[in-house]
Amino acid sequence: MELYKIAKKLEGLQTVSTIAKTLDINRRTAINYAWKLRKNGFLTTNYGRRKIRLYRISLLNKKRNGYSLYELINENSRVKIAVREDFIIHSDRKPSVEEVLVRGIATERFRIVLASLGLFNKIRNWPELKLLADKCHISRKVGALYDVSRKMMKVRKMDDRTRNAILKNKKGREYIIENLKTDDFKDIEELWGVYVPFNRADLEAYKE
Amino acid sequence: MITFDEQLELFKLIGKDLNNKVTCFAIGGNAMMFYGAKEETKDIDLVFLNKKDLEEVKKVLYNSGFEDKKDLIKIFRHHEVIEKENMPVMMVMKEERIDLFVKGVITFEISDTIDKRVKETHEFDNLIVKVVSPEDIILMKSATERKKDKIDALSLIEKFNINWDIIVEESINQTKLERELFPVFLYDFLTELKEDLKADIPKEVINKVRDIGKAMMIKRLKKGK
Numbered sequence: 001m002e003l004y005k006i007a008k009k010l011e012g013l014q015t016v017s018t019i020a021k022t023l024d025i026n027r028r029t030a031i032n033y034a035w036k037l038r039k040n041g042f043l044t045t046n047y048g049r050r051k052i053r054l055y056r057i058s059l060l061n062k063k064r065n066g067y068s069l070y071e072l073i074n075e076n077s078r079v080k081i082a083v084r085e086d087f088i089i090h091s092d093r094k095p096s097v098e099e100v101l102v103r104g105i106a107t108e109r110f111r112i113v114l115a116s117l118g119l120f121n122k123i124r125n126w127p128e129l130k131l132l133a134d135k136c137h138i139s140r141k142v143g144a145l146y147d148v149s150r151k152m153m154k155v156r157k158m159d160d161r162t163r164n165a166i167l168k169n170k171k172g173r174e175y176i177i178e179n180l181k182t183d184d185f186k187d188i189e190e191l192w193g194v195y196v197p198f199n200r201a202d203l204e205a206y207k208e
Numbered sequence: 209m210i211t212f213d214e215q216l217e218l219f220k221l222i223g224k225d226l227n228n229k230v231t232c233f234a235i236g237g238n239a240m241m242f243y244g245a246k247e248e249t250k251d252i253d254l255v256f257l258n259k260k261d262l263e264e265v266k267k268v269l270y271n272s273g274f275e276d277k278k279d280l281i282k283i284f285r286h287h288e289v290i291e292k293e294n295m296p297v298m299m300v301m302k303e304e305r306i307d308l309f310v311k312g313v314i315t316f317e318i319s320d321t322i323d324k325r326v327k328e329t330h331e332f333d334n335l336i337v338k339v340v341s342p343e344d345i346i347l348m349k350s351a352t353e354r355k356k357d358k359i360d361a362l363s364l365i366e367k368f369n370i371n372w373d374i375i376v377e378e379s380i381n382q383t384k385l386e387r388e389l390f391p392v393f394l395y396d397f398l399t400e401l402k403e404d405l406k407a408d409i410p411k412e413v414i415n416k417v418r419d420i421g422k423a424m425m426i427k428r429l430k431k432g433k
Contacts, residue, residue: 011369059367062244063212066330088330090220 006033007042007059013082014055048080049205066090070112072100077118079205081111097122102132105141108177113145114202120149126162139166141176144192148185152203167192209248210304212241216332218252218304223332225268230261231336233318233326235348236307237360242328242339245367246360251305253348254337255318262308265335266297269306274299314351315390319381325374342367343374350397358397362405372413379417383424391421 010019020030034055037043046054066088074080076097087103089095095103097119104116123129133139143166149155170193175181181195189196210218215238233256234242237249256262266276277298297308312318325341340348342364349357364370375394382390395417401407402414 008369058244060244065212065216085326086328088328090216090223090330090332 003036003040003042004059007037007040007057010037010057011059012057014057015052019055046074048082054082067095069095069100069103073104073112073115073119076100076122077115079115079118081115083112096125096128098125098129099132101129102136102138102142105133105145105176106136106138110177110180110197113176114198114205117145117149117203118153118206120146120155121153123156123158126159130162130166133166140169140174140192140194143167144188144194144196145176147188147192148196148198148203149206151185152200153206209250210238210252211248214304215241215249215252218306219330219332219335219337221272222265222268223335225271226264226334228264229334229336230256230264231338232256232261232265233322234337234339235313235345236357239339239345240360240364242330243342245342245363250356251307253307253309253313255309255312257311257318259310262297262310266299266308269299272301274301274304274306277305312387313348315387315393316348316351316382317385317387319378319385321378321381341374343371344378346370347375347378347394350394358401358405361397361401362407365401365407365409372410376413376416376420379420383420388424388428391417391424395421 006023010022014022016027016030016034019025019033020027023030023033025033034043037055037057038045042057042059044056046056048054067090069087069089070081070083072095089103101116101119101123104112104119107113129142130139133142143158143163146155146158173189173193173195175195175197177197180197181189182197182199184199185196188194232254234253235255236251236253237246238252238254240246241249254265256265270276277300296313299306299308322340322344323338325344326338327341328339330337330339346361346364349361379391379394395414398409398414398417402409
């Protein structure tokens with residue numbers, strides 16, 4: 001089969017197994033096809049969980065510009081995400097981890113918020129995090145998710161000044177993800193006035 | 209002609225000068241450039257969800273040296289059916305042209321389903337540009353009279369695995385948004401693409417769109433429009 005046609009047939013996100021299944025060939029031949037596709041500029045490789053090779057196959061000559069929010073999350077978090085759409089930030093400098101974390105939580109999407117938790121470990125500038133969270137009106141949500149992440153993984157300590165400043169804003173209850181709440185983190189829910197969308201099982205990925 | 213880098217520079221300039229967040233949809237050749245399906249485009253087409261956002265961008269473009277062009281309306285197919293308040297605004301500067309639309313392109317409206325299918329969102333400070341899916345670019349190309357739009361549609365059909373179900377479903381969706389004539393225009397466009405440019409469009413898709421258009425025409429006649 002012509003390479004162009006193969007690329008068209010396999011367009012999208014693939015692994016060696018899915019290439020083999022789609023083309024009805026064995027794994028060895030699938031790896032050879034992946035090599036040929038890469039050589040001709042149709043394929044780029046990313047790595048997923050447990051270092052699984054993820055192939056992005058496309059017929060298009062796409063120019064890389066700006067910073068992809070989801071790639072930045074994947075760069076910094078142990079839990080990886082693969083989304084069908086992309087959000088590109090065009091700015092003069094690379095967005096900081098603090099900015100990426102706030103943007104991730106602000107998406108209000110389960111998988112993205114879950115993957116964003118892994119970024120708490122990389123936060124150094126807590127005042128900046130609060131400032132950005134305040135701009136998006138999500139500082140309490142950030143505080144609650146910080147406490148959740150502390151329970152499941154090793155995370156740097158948030159300075160008391162920032163923590164107390166966020167806690168001062170407590171008013172009523174709000175959802176991180178609309179209408180989603182669990183019973184596993186009731187203490188955090190009470191403290192921050194925020195419904196936590198995750199249960200302990202959701203966060204197991206961070207323990208592996 | 210406008211290259212991809214020039215387009216990015218222009219969006220950055222607009223985004224920096226805007227005072228509030230403005231969201232718009234990239235729909236034409238400029239959307240294809242984001243996908244890497246085209247090297248350059250003659251004009252930049254942007255659709256806004258309300259007139260206020262369009263006016264804000266128009267003001268920024270004025271300040272950057274663009275001028276309002278009023279006599280270009282006839283380049284759009286079926287321009288006679290455009291409602292006055294939804295008239296496109298065309299801004300030009302030297303070789304560059306930007307077409308600004310509100311809510312839709314002539315007979316085609318930006319629906320929630322189109323928003324959900326958006327594959328890329330680009331943020332340029334205060335300007336948020338959503339790039340519509342290849343299927344939706346084809347649908348919107350059917351609203352214009354120009355031959356190059358047919359060539360662009362052909363290129364999209366060749367480069368992407370077009371989901372034809374989306375094309376059929378969206379043409380039904382458009383009739384629900386009171387754009388009853390859209391399937392009729394789409395049928396013409398797809399037929400011309402298949403017959404003149406030998407595009408690989410399944411015959412059943414064209415037949416389905418024809419039937420939807422036919423049903424809409426009968427409905428309109430019964431209503432006495």
